[in-house]
Amino acid sequence: MNHFAVGIDLGGTMMKAALVERGQGLRHHIAIDTHAEKGPDHVIGRIQQAIEMMMKEAPTGDIAGVGIGVPGSVDWERSSVHYPANLPGWEVVNLRRTLQERLGRTLPVIVENDANVAGLGSAHYGVGRPYDSFIMITLGTGVGGAIIYRNTIFRGTTGAAGEIGHMSIDYEGPWDRAGVAGSIEAYIGQRFLSRHARYQLLTREPSIIHELAGEELKNLTPKMLYDAAEQGDEAAREVLAWAGHKLGVVLGSAINLLDLRKVIVGGGMSAAGDYILEPARRTVRRYVMPALRNDVEILRETLGNAVGMLGAAHLVFEYLDAHGPSSEPQ
Amino acid sequence: MNHFAVGIDLGGTMMKAALVERGQGLRHHIAIDTHAEKGPDHVIGRIQQAIEMMMKEAPTGDIAGVGIGVPGSVDWERSSVHYPANLPGWEVVNLRRTLQERLGRTLPVIVENDANVAGLGSAHYGVGRPYDSFIMITLGTGVGGAIIYRNTIFRGTTGAAGEIGHMSIDYEGPWDRAGVAGSIEAYIGQRFLSRHARYQLLTREPSIIHELAGEELKNLTPKMLYDAAEQGDEAAREVLAWAGHKLGVVLGSAINLLDLRKVIVGGGMSAAGDYILEPARRTVRRYVMPALRNDVEILRETLGNAVGMLGAAHLVFEYLDAHGPSSEPQ
Numbered sequence A, B: 001m002n003h004f005a006v007g008i009d010l011g012g013t014m015m016k017a018a019l020v021e022r023g024q025g026l027r028h029h030i031a032i033d034t035h036a037e038k039g040p041d042h043v044i045g046r047i048q049q050a051i052e053m054m055m056k057e058a059p060t061g062d063i064a065g066v067g068i069g070v071p072g073s074v075d076w077e078r079s080s081v082h083y084p085a086n087l088p089g090w091e092v093v094n095l096r097r098t099l100q101e102r103l104g105r106t107l108p109v110i111v112e113n114d115a116n117v118a119g120l121g122s123a124h125y126g127v128g129r130p131y132d133s134f135i136m137i138t139l140g141t142g143v144g145g146a147i148i149y150r151n152t153i154f155r156g157t158t159g160a161a162g163e164i165g166h167m168s169i170d171y172e173g174p175w176d177r178a179g180v181a182g183s184i185e186a187y188i189g190q191r192f193l194s195r196h197a198r199y200q201l202l203t204r205e206p207s208i209i210h211e212l213a214g215e216e217l218k219n220l221t222p223k224m225l226y227d228a229a230e231q232g233d234e235a236a237r238e239v240l241a242w243a244g245h246k247l248g249v250v251l252g253s254a255i256n257l258l259d260l261r262k263v264i265v266g267g268g269m270s271a272a273g274d275y276i277l278e279p280a281r282r283t284v285r286r287y288v289m290p291a292l293r294n295d296v297e298i299l300r301e302t303l304g305n306a307v308g309m310l311g312a313a314h315l316v317f318e319y320l321d322a323h324g325p326s327s328e329p330q
Helices: A036-057 A095-103 A114-125 A190-201 A208-213 A222-230 A234-258 A268-272 A274-287 A306-323 B040-057 B095-103 B114-125 B190-201 B208-212 B222-230 B234-258 B268-272 B274-287 B306-323
Strands: A004-010 A014-021 A025-033 A066-070 A080-082 A092-094 A109-113 A134-139 A143-149 A262-266 A297-300 B004-010 B014-021 B025-033 B066-070 B080-082 B092-094 B109-113 B134-139 B143-149 B262-266 B297-300
Touching: A004 A036, A004 A114, A004 A306, A014 A036, A014 A306, A025 A036, A025 A306, A036 A095, A066 A095, A066 A114, A066 A306, A080 A095, A092 A095, A095 A109, A109 A114, A109 A306, A114 A134, A114 A143, A114 A262, A114 A306, A134 A234, A134 A268, A143 B234, A190 A208, A190 A222, A190 A234, A190 A268, A208 A222, A208 A234, A222 A234, A222 A268, A222 A274, A234 A262, A234 A274, A234 B143, A234 B234, A262 A274, A268 A274, A274 A297, B004 B040, B004 B114, B004 B306, B014 B040, B014 B306, B025 B040, B025 B306, B040 B095, B066 B095, B066 B114, B066 B306, B080 B095, B092 B095, B095 B109, B109 B114, B109 B306, B114 B134, B114 B143, B114 B262, B114 B306, B134 B234, B134 B268, B190 B222, B190 B234, B190 B268, B208 B222, B208 B234, B222 B234, B222 B268, B222 B274, B234 B262, B234 B274, B262 B274, B268 B274, B274 B297
Parallel strands: A004 A066, A066 A109, A134 A262, A262 A297, B004 B066, B066 B109, B134 B262, B262 B297
Antiparallel strands: A004 A014, A014 A025, A080 A092, A134 A143, B004 B014, B014 B025, B080 B092, B134 B143
C-alpha cells in the first residue's frame, strides 16, 4: 500500500498542501495564495496544481489519495463542501468529483471540515497522540471545534458535529455571526475579541498595546495583544485573561456533556498560549461538575497549523484502512 | 436465548421493577418503596426481592439478566454505582457482585445511570424508536441527560457522558448543587424552579396557583404550575414558558456540539408538556447555528417513566448481543 497522501488545508487567504508519510508526518509542504476572489474554478485549479506538485515529491511519484480540510460544513459522504466561509461564490461544490475529473483518475479525494481535520491531525501526529478521545478547539478568525472519539472524528447525524464556537455561555450575551446570543465566538472570535479589546483598552493609560495598534487602536489584533502581553503589558494580559475565562466556561459545558476530559487548543490564536489558557484552566474546573473534574486538562497543540494538513492526509489513510486500497469513494 | 429480562429503576423514594420481553415491552411491573433511609443493605435486599418476584412471572421462570438504572454515575464496567443522589450511605457499591452473591448465581447484572437508561428505553421502546441518534433530557428532581448515538449510549471516557443538566447557559448565573454557575439545573431542576416560581408569583395577583400552593406559596411544586396552567392560570403559564426558554438555550448548545437534531424530553416534569416545550422549540432555533437548524425537533417521551425500566432491561439484551448468552460480565 502507498504510505503517502496529500493533505490540503484550504483557507480563504492561503492554501497549504503537504505530502504526508503515514505515521511519519510532513515530507514536503507548500503554502500558496488561495486567490479566493477569483472564484471556485480558479481555486480548484490551484488545488489541482498543489496536488500535482506534492505528487511529484512522493518516492514513487504517486499517492494513495487526497484529503482536504475546508472552512465549512461537508456532506455525510465527505465529497462536497457547503457554503465555505471566506470563499466567495462557492455555495455547494463537489470537490471530490471535480478534482477526480481534473486529475483524470479515481484517486480517493476526501473532504472534511477544517476543525475536524485539525483534531484528526492532532490525534495521530500532534499533542493528541496519547489520548484516544478529546475535544479540539481551534481559535482563529472563527472558533471551530471537533470531537475526537476513539481516534476518529465524531460526526453526529450529518457530519457537522463539533460546533463548539456557537455554544452559548450567556443566553442574553452578544450575537455571533450565526445570530446565536452569547456564543463563545461572540467573545473570542478574532474580530469580536479585537473589538472587545479595543473598547476596553481605549480608556486605559497608554501602554505597549497602544503603540502596536496605532491611532485609536484601530488596527488592534489578537496577535498584538499577545505581543504586548509578552512585553509585560498588564492591560493586554487582562484582556487575554478575560477571553480565557470565557473559554473555560464553554469547555466546562462541553466536558459535562461529553465526558471527554482532555481539550486541545489549536488555531492561530492559540499562540497566545498561557495568557489565555491559564485563566481557562482555572475557570473550567468551576464549570465541570465535581464527579468529572479528575484528569481535566487543557493543552496547546504545539504543531500549530500543520495539524490541518496532517489530519487531511490522515483521512485518506483512515479511508483505506476501512475500505481497502483498491476501493474509491463514491 | 431467553427473551425476558428484569429492568429496575432505582429512585430515592420508589423503586420500579419490570419483567420486559425483548422487542415487546413491559410484561409485569411493580413499584415499591425504596426505604432509602434504611441504608444500602436493606435497599439491596428489596432489589433482590423485586428481581425474584419478576423472575417468577417469566414464562420459563427464569430471565436473561438484570439491568438497573441508578441515580448516580457508574464505572466503565457498569458494575458499581458511585455516590447515588438520594441514597444515603451508599458511596461506592458494587451492585453486580452483591446481587450475584445474593441471587447465588452469575446472572448478568448491568448497572447504568438513570438518564442513560431512559434514553436507551426511549430508543428501543419509546418515542426515540424512529431515530438512531438523539439527545435525551430528563426533567425531574435534577436535570439528567443522555446521548444516544447509533442506538446505544454514548458513554464518553469514563461512562459519565450526557450531563446536560450541568451545562451553563449563563456564566454569571445562579449556582446549582454541583457549584456550576448558570447551569440549566439551577433554573429548572425541581427545587430551583419551585423557588424561582415562588418569588415570581408571590407578587402577582392571587390566582389558581395561590390556591394550590398554600399560604405564601410555600408548597409550590412544578406539578402545581402545570395544573394551574391547565386551568388557564396565565402567571403559571408564564413561569413554565420562562423555564422552557432556558431549556431551549441549553438544547441549542448541545445540538451545535453534537449535530444530533432530535431531542426527547422525559422525566416527571415533562408532564408539563407544551407549556415548557413550545417555548423551548421557539428558543432552540435561535441558539442553533443556521446550518444545523433543519430537522431540529423537541419531542416528549409519551411512555413516561416506563422508559427507565425498559432501558434497564435492554442493557441485558444489548449485552447478550455483544457477548453471547453464555458469557457473564466480570
